[in-house]
Amino acid sequence: MKTLFVAPTRNGVGLSSTTLGLVRALERQGLKVAFLKPIAQTHEADTDDSVHFARALMGTRTPEPISLTSAEEQLSLGAEEELMESVIALSREAAAGVTGGADVLVAEGLALTERNTYAGALNASLARNLEAEVVLVSSLAGVTPAALADELEISALAYRRSDGRGLAGYILNFAPMALDFGGLLAELRGRSRILAGGELPLLGVVAQNASLGAPRTLDVARYLGATVVNEGEAKLRRVSSTVVTARSVPRMAHLFGPGALVVTPGDREDVVMAAALAHLSGVPLAGLLFTSGSGPEDSIEKLCRAALTSTLPVLRTTTNSYETASRLSRMDARVPHDDTDRMDRMLDFIADRLDTLPLGARLRTPNVDGERRLPPSAFRYELIQKARAAHKRIVLPEGDEPRTVRAAVRCVEKGIARCVLLAKPDKVRQVAEGLGLTLPDSLEILDPDVIRTQYVAPMVELRKSKGLTAPQAEAQLEDTVVIGTMMLALGEVDGLVSGAIHTTANTVRPALQLIKTAPGAALVSSIFFMLMPEQVLVYGDAAINPNPNAQELADIAIQSADSARAFGITPRVAMLSYSTGESGTGEDVEKVKAATGLVKEMRPDIIIDGPLQYDAASVLSVGKQKAPDSPVAGRATVFIFPDLNTGNTTYKAVQRAAGVVAVGPMLQGLRKPVNDLSRGALVDDIVYTIALTAIQATQGAGK
Known part of the structure; x- marks a missing residue:
């Protein structure tokens, strides 16, 4: 060391x-x-x-x-x-x-x-x-x-x-x-x-x-010893500027922007109403700070109550505006522990x-076995670097959804991908303004109403075997996910990410109909990249296939191993069951045994073992005890669950109980990359999924 x-x-x-x-x-x-x-x-x-x-x-x-x-x-x-x-x-x-x-x-x-x-x-x-x-x-x-x-x-x-x-x-x-x-x-x-x-x-x-030096409104309240009149989002909002109201509202209204802390005596009714109006218009002010121990008159407070009792933080301090501003200028830049x-x-x-x-x-000191244990930070870093190198065009059908807009802006600014938002441009600009974002010039925004008709004929051609008519195609193209899928099918974009406000079925169904599976892929499956404290593990399938048979389970294992390798993870595949080795019997165990044998036959290059219990697959001491001769036990990096019920339950339990970040699901087996989001996805989740999709586009989605 x-x-x-x-x-x-x-x-x-x-x-x-x-x-x-x-x-x-x-x-x-x-x-x-x-x-x-x-x-x-x-x-x-x-x-x-x-x-x-x-x-x-x-x-x-x-x-x-x-x-x-x-x-x-x-x-x-x-x-x-x-x-x-x-x-x-x-x-x-x-x-x-x-x-x-x-x-x-x-x-x-x-x-x-x-x-x-x-x-x-x-x-x-x-x-x-x-x-x-x-x-x-x-x-x-x-x-x-x-x-x-x-x-x-x-x-x-x-x-x-x-x-x-x-x-x-x-x-x-x-x-x-x-x-x-x-x-x-x-x-x-x-x-x-x-x-x-x-x-x-x-x-x-x-x-x-x-x-990076912007404190939370809560930190300002603590520093000043201010009374919190309305907490609102004081723990979340940050003070990027301080507006001391020495002038009339028309001369300083332009300062009432995202992150502004408005410092004013409570008897400045014009300022109070202007701040309330800015908040109700969607401007995320850092807060409203009343000085000199004052507050607005009851009539003004009643008029502005919708703002003053909402997410807008409202504070009160006993010092006057000048003294308060002076103290704020001397606030310690030290980051609070919370x-x-x-x-x-x-x-x-x-x-x-x-x-x-x-x-x-x-x-650098090589691992004893020569294999790399990829930690989460390295995985995320390499993910972004590979996506930047790929420089792919990714369509986002939920183009005016706030998290999606923020993620697209971040991706474009960091060069992660060339994002295309499907939405009314005016609506996207309105959302961005409310979030305090500046839309990059290189961020593409396409109006679905303008481009929809150009995909009717190609869609009819793709679905002619199913008897799709032009009116039916036009009706289906009212859904922006379908438009985005057609763009992908025609090669206009390299990948699609959706699901922030759509179900998995809404995202996957058009892909199955228009993109179809990759050559040699018998099915579409999914994996999650589980960012464990020490390394990144792969879980599959936890999102798509309810009860795969032995052949399907083998296909999922092969797809997942290839995906792991593509993203820098050395695959050691554990076929999970409720028993290890020959210790258990039953239909479910036999299915896992058969699937393991099929993978060994089809892909002898993949290191795989099963059936293995989760602890035998993941804990070295347990693996040595239960499967001492296994090349996987205790060192598994890819975990294949026997069914969707087990996979989805396990990934959510690990994610929530252990505080583990789960990146995905990433879909495997499609001819071109389409990826689904959880409807509770955070902005970072969307960014990483866009990066995954961009990398998939360079590797072939069926891998």
Whole structure:
């Protein structure tokens, strides 16, 4: 196991978030990463920020750091060696917290403040005792290139070992949007021998992003000690701007946009009514904050009650507007422990901007069996990267559904896919405006009423064997899912994603009629990618086939194994049953035995075993006991359920009870990719399904 020690070059460089962002970036490479904060940052009794978020967002069994009081006491008594022994013990504990052992341990040093002048030397000692390579974190805020070069040079010399090693790279935070990157890098290298010699490579430049600093309305209320008049969505809405109402409404109405916190005395009836009207018009204001302990007159409150008692957060503070605004400008940027969403987005933002490939050769340790255990973060990262490379055109028939619009915008902005929304353009723009979104110019919006007639004749031709007439085709094409399916059938798009407001049958039936199954595919089945804490598993079939026979079950297993391999998962297929091996009998067990035999005959390249009970398939100790000679037991990555009842029940139980993200269902066996969404799908679910569909389009949907 290798160790990276992340150290700041000065105060206020964003150390904790950068360290956890680095952890996420390394996990995306498929590395098993342990995290350690050796010594707590403050004397506060609460859990250290970075430790809290490592546990909350990464599921790591991160040990509690040594208290700052204890560390300072040991240092003052000259007991640094004892302190380091405790740190080494913690590093072993952190590594042991990763099942199967960690490939790399990332340790976060102490941030440099005015109160801990000893921190620089202590960090250097920690890095040496942990035998770590150091990642320096600096900031471009308030520093000249010359000063930054000196800062990096001095810090690097403090951490470089006598053999010239010990430096892994450096990261620059808070870069201005208009940064002349080439000029900066040239000047830094011109002023630093270590940078010029390549001993300290640049791992990433992270730009400033105001949206990541936006606190929730709830956080503002806590900070001000404000009274919550109406909670509404105070836990969800974020403050991206503050509007202090010093002018008349017509002169500031344009400021009443998404994320605006309107700060006003309660007797400004015009402002109160304007804010209420903005809310009722669909503008997601961050909230309405009454100052000076005031509130609107009863008559105004009654008139605006529909807004003031709805999802709009309403707060009241005793300070006047000027004092309130002044306090808000000084609000701490620290992320509260219960705001995991903000920290999660921040870590993704940082990880997206880090190039950890230079560290790969130093850190990667192959698995003993040579197989890759693909962790969820790596799966999601590679999913997006493969989708970007595919550059496919995906049609979304539910084009004016809010989650779908948000997902399409995200996909286009991130280059995941070229999305096509089927909906009235005016309706889509209205939905986007209400969500505070700007529709990208490259996002296609097609009006179904305009394009519908062009698919009547082709549809009649495709369904002529069934006697479909033009009037019947025109009637069926009133359904946007059917229009989208025709676009796919004719090759105008590469895939289709639907289901946010349609049933599975509404999505799949047109595909079966117009797309049909792929050559060699006997049926259509589905899989879910289950993002377990340690790795991604494949569950099939949990959405389509109610009670497959032995041949159908074998087909599902083959399709699922091929899909797993296509998405970077080494397939070890477990054919599940209520018994393992020869321990049970009965019709259901015999079906699984027969299906297993058929797969071995048809595809001897697939590693498969069955029947296996779930615990024998998934838990190594149980597998060794119940099926000691099995190549799959305890190490299965693809789980094939004997029927839909078992599969759907199991996936939902695992998803809900264990808090596991389930990506899918992804349909297999169609000639072209069509994928169904759960009607409770989140925006992220839709984004990942679009990415899956784009990748399927490059591989052949029948795989």
